[in-house]
Amino acid sequence: AQSVTQLGSHVSVSEGALVLLRCNYSSSVPPYLFWYVQYPNQGLQLLLKYTSAATLVKGINGFEAEFKKSETSFHLTKPSAHMSDAAEYFCAVSANAGGTSYGKLTFGQGTILTVHP
């Protein structure tokens, strides 16, 4: 079984400030972890993913995330927020279960990021 918890349904930062969006997961098998972003009236777009290689993962638009097994966390960060980062962000987990997994994603509840001038 898998689950994802995103702490904070809304996060507000100033332009240029650090962005930190929190994600904790639970998985009975080694996980694959993903961050997706959704802009208004658009589908979910992949920001980055952890697939059991490097624990620090870099993604698009300057975002990165660090997989910490001991903390069961995969927090998303960006050193300096831009107005265009305003969107909803979803953390998701998929089971690394070899041939028995068809890739079902289990999502967190989402975090809406607001960036103000």
Place this chain on the structure above:
Amino acid sequence: EPEVTQTPSHQVTQMGQEVILRCVPISNHLYFYWYRQILGQKVEFLVSFYNNEISEKSEIFDDQFSVERPDGSNFTLKIRSTKLEDSAMYFCASRVAGGSFNEQFFGPGTRLTVL
């Protein structure tokens, strides 16, 4: 750049009516998915489809739901008799063959409103 498309963008229907939501996945993808998001709630997995059959489904995906790939391009979700609680945004996704670490590409969604 290839993308997943979904039609219609918004569907309004009366309770008890049948609806068909349509998706065109990316052409070389082999795994197909439906997810839904009820307003204010999490995105939830409904069903995965591979090799012309359902590979996995959630508890939500009961007998009222069905999926089909009627030709080489479309992937549809049918709800036979809609309920008020089926009102949600429905997302289609697809990915290439291989491990589940491969990215799922999502469509823009269909907003279903059941009155």
